[in-house]
Amino acid sequence: MTKRIAIIGTGPTGIYTLQQLLKIGEPLAVILFEKGEKAGYGMPYSPETASRSMLANIASIEIPPLVEPYLDWMEGQPQDRLRGYGLDPDDLDERQFTPRLLLGEYFRDQLMLMVDRGRAAGHRIDILESTEVLDIVPGPGGLRVKASGAGNDAEFDRVILATGHDFPDEDGDVTYFPSPWSGLIKTEIPAATVGIMGTSLSSIDAAMAVAIQHGRFRRKGDELLFETGATGLHVTLMSRTGILPEADFYCPIPYEPLAVMTDAAVAACARADRPLDALFDLFRAEIMGADPAFALRIGLGGLDADSFAQAYFADRKTADPFRWARKNLDEVEYNKTHRITVPWRYAILRMHEKVEDMVADLPDQDRERFEKGLKKVFVDNYAAVPSKSIRRLLALRDAGVLSVLALGEDYELIREPDRTVIRTADRQHVFDVFIDARGQKALGSADLTFPTLRDALLAEGLDIPEVAEDYSLLAPDAFRGRVTLASIPYLMHDRPFVQGITACADIAEAIARGIATRRRRRLVS
Structure with missing residues (x-):
């Protein structure tokens, strides 16, 4: 029998999951649901949430290949396309950090290639874009996925939640952004005092999104300079310690085995x-x-x-x-x-x-x-960051438009209608624009946007969903083994380092192993 599978979300987790499912050898009928206009990008790599100045925090050599490795794909792209992303076609390298938007283009291209090949192999695969899944409801013939548009009320044997990062949906206004993904890229930021909570790569990207509206980076010999004619612009990165991330370091890949911690x-x-x-x-x-x-x-x-x-x-x-x-x-x-x-x-x-x-x-x-x-x-x-990101920070510092603030353990954040105030033990800091860039928080059952599934988990007293080794839910009964929770924010409670593209690929392999194991058991019985 053809196995009916829904994959909700078409970012890296959803794409790697499709790749692994197609290796199982079982006839599949797969529908991929994407809330955005175009499938395959994933939130951090989408034109809606990233600019050309934002770098992916992973080198080509570390990205698990899909239809083809990332470097091979880049080498096959038109030279003008690469130059448009600031890359020299003659200087591509497997340890290079590239713009997020280009990596998003890779993921979309690879998804479309996989779909074409999967269909040619006899699988039924459909992608529903601009389609938001509203609920997941148990039914007599499987799980019913209720969605906006064409995907409404389809039934599946298994539903895989690959919704990825989850930040506040509301757009920020010109004075306050609850995350770097809440409209910052499309908002005209004034040349004012800008506070950014956090010092990670997401915070650095937020600083770049503001800075490039008021100036440009320029090479002068071996130095990177930031030139701006804006007056009044000053960006402050802040955290409890005020420590900046270090630059990504060289090491052998794949990793060599450990000697002691086996x-x-x-x-x-x-x-x-x-x-x-x-x-x-x-x-x-x-x-x-x-x-x-x-x-x-x-x-x-x-x-x-x-x-x-x-x-x-x-x-x-x-x-x-x-x-x-x-x-x-x-x-x-x-x-x-x-x-x-x-x-x-x-x-x-x-x-x-x-x-x-x-x-x-x-x-x-x-x-x-x-x-x-x-x-x-x-x-x-x-979480060391690309060297280019550190060079940009130093250029902004040298231009006098960037500083770092150590808040200490005891501080107060006060959001006012037209400004944000940070009170520390010894002084008060006032910002005309404030961006909260502290990264993804761990989420629980109450944060799920699918009411039937959410209510069933909470009714069982499961504030945090429990999953098996293949990420399928262990409870409640109506969803056990039928819903796979591959959304990273809901896994962070027990897996504090489950971030990034390699984690997405690892999760996908575990999901496919679980499905393949169940298939073998059915065949034996």
């Missing part, structure tokens, strides 16, 4: 009386073996799971953020040129995936300790 060692930690402390013992031993000089410099032998983060960030907290950024940029650029790997950075990068495997099983007290300490270290490490 799967078996991590599994043993989960059975220990104090699992987080046992895990940190592995973490410390891995770094000591990989980079003894760093371990000695940071005093690693005397640190524990609670004190390591403080030691890790200590020097950056006391340094001028732009001086640190310039020094770090010089280091990583030299290392990239000479293919030098900093062992301690590479060790932490590889360990974050191992650590995530047991975070959900940590006791509550250990989970709280992890959130306050080691999690911040891992996020800082894997």
